[in-house]
Amino acid sequence: MLENQFKQSLTGNDPLWGLWLGLPDTSCAEICGGAGFDWVLIDGEHASFDLTNIKYHLQALAPYNTSPIVRAEDANPTLIKRLLDIGAQTLLVPMINTAEQAENVVKSALYPPLGTRGIGSALARASKWNRIPQYLHRANDQICILVQVETEEAIGNIEAIAAVEGIDGIFIGPSDLSGSMGHIGNPGHPEVTAAIDHAIGVIQKAGKAVGILSLNPTQAKDYADRGVTFIGAGVDTLLLRLSAEQLAYKLKHVDDIETPVIDNVY
Numbered sequence: 001m002l003e004n005q006f007k008q009s010l011t012g013n014d015p016l017w018g019l020w021l022g023l024p025d026t027s028c029a030e031i032c033g034g035a036g037f038d039w040v041l042i043d044g045e046h047a048s049f050d051l052t053n054i055k056y057h058l059q060a061l062a063p064y065n066t067s068p069i070v071r072a073e074d075a076n077p078t079l080i081k082r083l084l085d086i087g088a089q090t091l092l093v094p095m096i097n098t099a100e101q102a103e104n105v106v107k108s109a110l111y112p113p114l115g116t117r118g119i120g121s122a123l124a125r126a127s128k129w130n131r132i133p134q135y136l137h138r139a140n141d142q143i144c145i146l147v148q149v150e151t152e153e154a155i156g157n158i159e160a161i162a163a164v165e166g167i168d169g170i171f172i173g174p175s176d177l178s179g180s181m182g183h184i185g186n187p188g189h190p191e192v193t194a195a196i197d198h199a200i201g202v203i204q205k206a207g208k209a210v211g212i213l214s215l216n217p218t219q220a221k222d223y224a225d226r227g228v229t230f231i232g233a234g235v236d237t238l239l240l241r242l243s244a245e246q247l248a249y250k251l252k253h254v255d256d257i258e259t260p261v262i263d264n265v266y
Contacts, residue, residue: 001132004089006039006067006230007144010169010209015224018069020213020235022047026060028236033064041069041232044083045094055086055125069146075101077108081117084109085124090144092171097153099160105147106166110140114166144168146211150176155195162206169209169229172199200228 009016016038021029024047032040042049042057049057054070061068070088072079075096083091093105107115119136121127127135145166149158150173162170174187174196183189196212203210209229214220220233 001135001138001142002089004067004142004144006069006090007142007168009038009067010144010229015228016230018230018232020232021057022235022237023240024048024053026056029057029060030064032236033061033066035066037066039067039069039090039230041071041092043071045071045073051082051086054083054088058087058125071148075105075108077104077116080105080108084117084139084143085120085126087125089126089142090146092146092148094148094150094173095154095176096147096149096161097151098157099164102147102161102164102167106145106164109143109145110166111136114140146171146209148173149199150174151180152177152195153180155199158199158202159206162203162208167208169211170199170203171211171213171230172196174213200226 006016018039018041019032019035019037020041020043021032022043029040029042040061042054044054058068058070067090068088069090069092070083071092071094072083073094075093080091080093091109096102096105109115109117111117111119121135122130126139132138146169147161147167148171149155149161154161155177158170161167174192177195178184178187178189178192181189181192181195183192186192200210204227210227211230211232212223212228213232214223215234215238217233220231223231
């Protein structure tokens, strides 16, 4: 059975750098999977992925030394079960606002007696269709459960959420948090950053890994210096968009383009 490299790395001292995947073609996943990131996230919440697309992405990423994380569209237990069955080992579940919701995610992701995940391993890519010896007894140890806190309610309940047994890490979502706090489109507002700082401290004190998305490299490095464990530092759609726009601009408006076309996309 494959060891969950991402789960094991969460206990290390080095930050784990990641990239968001939103483009549905698996060629992009392969390109990004070989780019040197510690992890890539397949976004089943906002991107145009269905269950089969996510499976294709997991297959495309399998040869590469980067850990795939799958963000579920919600905390539906049936969806969590199916994502695990197609081979996801690390799940990020969005919009978790209470400890009870976090506990239900844990139960949905783990086999009995620790949880309630349905047993259908003969149909599951995760078990290699029952080729993995003792899969049902070993699977729980390799499942990594990440929950996303991204509302004012979640920050208010952060101590209780961070105390939930079975949660490996908590990911802070600045964009939705800023909207929830009345500062939509402004995750840098002092009230939002204060809430983020509070959450980071609580999560770390609870002994859980902290994650966040930061597309500003300076800010991302600052989070790493503060002990944030896993940091999403880019999004494939934005990398493509900004690089394409930069190239077009240089070709049309810059006489000397001997410098590298891709300098700093941010």
